Every structure is written in C-alpha cells, then in structure tokens.
Amino acid sequence: MRKWLDPLTTAWTGVITHKLRSFLTILGIVIGVGAVITLMSVGRGAEAQILSNIQNLGSNLVTVRPGAFTFGGIRGGISQTLTIEDSEAISQRIDNIAAVAPSYNSNLQLVVGGKNTNSQVTGTTPEYMNVNNLKIASGSFFTADEYQRGAKVAVLGSNVAETLFPSSEPVGQQMRMGTIIVRVIGVLQSKGAMFGSPDDAIYIPLTAMQQTVAQPRTAQGGRIVSSIAITVSDADKNQSVIDEITSLLRTRHHLSPAADNDFNIMSTEEIASTLSEAIGTMTLLLGAIAAISLLVGGIGVMNIMLVSVLERTREIGIRKALGARERDIWGQFLIEAAFLTFAGGIIGVIAGWGISYIINRLGVMNTLVAPDIVVLAVSVSVGIGLFFGFYPAWNASRLNPIDALRSE
Amino acid sequence: MIRLENITKTYPMGKRELTVLREVNLDIKQGELVAIMGPSGSGKSTMLNLMGCLDKPTSGKYYLDDREVSRFSSGELAQVRGRKIGFVFQTFNLLPRLSALANVELGMRYVGGSDRQKATDALVRVGLGERAGHRPTELSGGEQQRVAIARALVKNPPLILADEPTGNLDSKSGQEIINILTSLHAEQGITLIMITHDAGIASHCQRIINLMDGQVVSEETP
Known part of the structure; x- marks a missing residue:
C-alpha cells in the first residue's frame, strides 16, 4: 500500500x-x-x-577624541581639550598599554611641481604606524630620531601618492607643505575603501608640523591634539584600560563628578558593533x-x-x-x-x-x-x-x- | 439495500422552483439488476445521483444498507461513495492526462490507497490489459468506458450505478459494455442500477422502473 x-x-x-x-x-x-x-x-x-x-586596525585599538562638553544642559560644541601632555600621562601612568600615538590634523596647502592642492595632513609620532596597523609599500615610516629632530619628512597614503605623483616614484621627491619643504620617505599599502581611510592621509612628524602650523594651546598651556590612539597590550583588557584612561583624563581636565566627559573614548570593537x-x-x-x-x-x-x-x-x-x-x-x-x-x-x-x-x-x-x-x-x-x-x-x-x- | 422514502428534489430556477422528483418511494434489494427508463427530464439522473450520494434530497429519507444516509455529513457521504458505490458515467469521466492504469488506480485512491496490481487485474478483467499505458484520448469510446468500469469495480463495491453507460457508444461497443456489466452482476452478485433508453438493454435486467415527471409510473419484470 x-x-x-x-x-x-x-x-x-x-x-x-x-x-x-x-x-x-x-x-x-x-x-x-x-x-x-x-x-x-x-x-x-x-x-x-x-x-x-575595522578589524584591520586591530581589535586592541582604543581611540580618544575630544568630545562635546555640556554645561548646564547646553551643548557647547567640540571642546579642544586633549593635549600632548594627556598623551604622555596616559603613556606613563596606565598599565597594559603597548603604545600611545597622539596626532594633530590640519588642512595644509600642498605644492608638487605645478600642482597646487589642499589636503588634510596628520602630524603624529612614530608609534602611530604600529598603533594603527599601517603597512609600508615602499620607503619607510619616520623614525624616533627623525621625530626628535623635527625632520621635514612625509609618508603618503596610497591614494594621495597616486594623485600627487601619478607618473613617478614618490619616495625621494620633495613637495611644499604650508611654509615648509618636506621630502617623501614612504608610501603606505592600500587598506581598501572605508571612511577616514589612511589611503587618503599624509603623515609627518608632529614636531615638523609645529614648524609650519601654530599648534593651538589650552588655557592651561597644553598643546592640543586631534586624537590619541592607544594600543592595549591584550584585547581582554580593553575595558579596564578605557576605564583607567577615563578617570585619568577626568582628573587632568578637572571635571567635577557630575560633569560629562569632555572627550570620547572608544575601542575598535565598540565602533565595529x-x-x-x-x-x-x-x-x-x-x-x-x-x-x-x-x-x-x-x-x-x-x-x-x-x-x-x-x-x-x-x-x-x-x-x-x-x-x-x-x-x-x-x-x-x-x-x-x-x-x-x-x-x-x-x-x-x-x-x-x-x-x-x-x-x-x-x-x-x-x-x-x-x-x-x-x-x-x-x-x-x-x-x-x-x-x-x-x-x-x-x-x-x-x-x-x-x-x-x-x-x- | 436501497430504500427511498418520499424523496423529493427541487432545484431553484430563478425565482421559481423546479421539482425534479416528487415523493418517490422505491426499494431495491441487494443483488438486483435494475434498469431505470423514462423520457429525458423525467428525473432519472437526479434519482441515480441521489442514490450515489452525489447529491442530497430536498426532503424524504434515503436508506442505504439500513443507514439513513440522507442525514450524513459531506465527509460521511464521501466515505459511502468511496466504499460502497462504483460509478459509470455516460461521458466516462476519466482524467484525460492520466494513463488508463492510473485512472483505474484512482478508484482506490481514497479507499485504502492505490494498488497497481489490483488496478492491472481490473483492466485485464475488462479486456484492456494490453492498453494500460494509454491515455483516454488514445482509446476508443468503448475502451474508455471499459476503463471507467475497471475504475468502478477495482475497489469491489457492492453497488454499481451506471448513467446511460452506452449512450455515447456504437451498438457493438455498447453491447460489449452491457455484457461486462451483466457478467459482473452475475459473477459477483453486485447490485447494478443503470439508466438506459434502450429497451433491448433493459430487457437484460430483472426489473425495469419507468419514471415520468419525477414519479415512478410503472415497474415491469421482463
């Protein structure tokens, strides 16, 4: 049947x-x-x-940026509160971190041969390369020695290199940046399309940048930076490091317990989620x-x-x-x-x-x-x-x- | 086996009602071979459909095997049709896209399930063992009607109802069909009720019921 x-x-x-x-x-x-x-x-x-x-950046990357401060319930816009001194304090006082890289961004006029463009330039420290997981395609990133000396050298993102030097090898070339002449010493590998991609960035030592841009200072005299990137030695420690940095910066910025943070701190994992x-x-x-x-x-x-x-x-x-x-x-x-x-x-x-x-x-x-x-x-x-x-x-x-x- | 008590059937015709059967009373015993005759419009088919549980009477009682099926639900009626009644229609009513064998298997589909061997046996019984794989359109009218008979008898029903089974056939094929049906009655004792216009065919039967204007007007035994 x-x-x-x-x-x-x-x-x-x-x-x-x-x-x-x-x-x-x-x-x-x-x-x-x-x-x-x-x-x-x-x-x-x-x-x-x-x-x-985002994972390419490394799962143990923590970034601090200046954040909106509020006063009596009124948002006060972006406060420029992060300083190089904050970065140094983090580097000295916080455990479980492998590297700290402050950076300051500025729009500068670039002149290469007959071409005249405007581009965002990031002044930073040599640690920046490792902290952000950047890979060099040719040449090299600037060294601690070059940073100390304020050497006028630049590392280009892959897109920038292609735009500025379409037909020649960029490494070794010179270009004018603001009021100084810099020499290109390295080009980065492409990281693929994403917003704020390093492909579109130009990196120079922060010390060199200070020679052409007057880095603003806070009321207390600290030199302002745009962001601080921190590599945590172990991704499991992300949260404790974030907590420690938060309390350190609150103390340094003299925030009363009731006040909101005047900075944003986020790990890559949080951004990713x-x-x-x-x-x-x-x-x-x-x-x-x-x-x-x-x-x-x-x-x-x-x-x-x-x-x-x-x-x-x-x-x-x-x-x-x-x-x-x-x-x-x-x-x-x-x-x-x-x-x-x-x-x-x-x-x-x-x-x-x-x-x-x-x-x-x-x-x-x-x-x-x-x-x-x-x-x-x-x-x-x-x-x-x-x-x-x-x-x-x-x-x-x-x-x-x-x-x-x-x-x- | 079959008892009709005061069976009346009316159909709505626009605003009026058309009475097709008027208080018909009838008894048919198990094993009888009955012919129903009468002019068209006399209610023959309606009566056969009521007996076959394809339709319900407007009033009156219908007993089949001493059970009052006129009170059955549609699901119970379906079971009665499946278990007890084999139909043979004037227009054969085979499924055109199925083979002869599959059409015969369909006769068992809703009562116990298909069984290829039984279906093949039934086809052999009506002399179509060779043509099992053919579709109805590839068969003559007589052959199609034989497939329909095989479909009706494959589940061994106690009752076969045939509505002008030879109406669409030439006289030679018609005679073959009548021979098969009467032999089923003779050999298996199946109760066979058929509508016919052909007095010659009716003369094979034990009992002839004449209908006129929805009433039984006379009965004869040839």
Missing part, C-alpha cells in the same frame, strides 16, 4: 501535466527569493567588508524591499491556483465521486502549491546565489550568502505557498460533487 505516497504523486502529476502554468507560478517565487538572497548577500557582504576593515548594527538595519531594509516581490509572487501563486481549481472543477467532481473527502481535495491543492513554491524557493536560492557570485567576481561589491537567509527564504516561500494556496484549495474542496461533475 502506498497510501502516504498517493497525495504526493497526485500533486506531482498536477504539476508536470500543467508545465507552463507551473513554470509561471514558480517564476514569481524564483524572482522573489532570488531578489531576497541577492540583496541580503550584498548587505551582508558590505557588513563583513567594513567589519574586516555600532557600525555593524547600522549596516544590519540597512540590510534588513533591503531584504524587506525584496520581500515585497516575494509577496507579489505569493499573490501570483494564489491567482494561478484559483485558475487551476476552476479549470479542474470536473476533475474535483470525479475525485469526489470516487470517495475523496474535503480534506483530500484541499490537501491535494495545498501540497501542489507548497511543492511549486518550494521548487521556486530552491531555484530562487540558486539564482540569487549565482547573481551574488557574479557580483562578487566582477568586483562590483563583496557579497556574502548567509545560510540563515537561505533557510529563511525557502521556508518563507513554502509558507507563502501554504498561505496563498489555502483559499483556492478550500474553495475547491467545498464544491458540490454533482455540480463539479456537470461543469465543462
């Missing part, structure tokens, strides 16, 4: 005997599922890419848009199942005459709908996977097909088959056998 198999073979026969109709039903689902898979893979890929860029949350929301949005096409596909399934029921009224009558109960009839149509949408889901996954693979290979974007999305898309498509197939199937099962038999 093949009783359990009968409903399946019946549904299968229904599918293959109406090839064009089955194909059209499946097509709607294929497009919906394919779109979901493709868009979600693009979103997930972007997320993974950005996270890996904030960003990935934002991108996750974006990916969800993309998926939701794609899900609309899946919904339209589902309505297509209902439409075609209704037509199918209408067209097969006589068949339903015959089956009822042969003893089919209502549940046999709706079961048959429901299985058929679920089968079509399941097949559509599988083909859609393959199509979406293929498209995202092609996008990846063409280098347009990084894509990542996640297994959870695949499972979700296929089960949602089967669910759509059951949901949208139910009404037509139920309609079919309610037909009066003699009326169904008489229909042409």
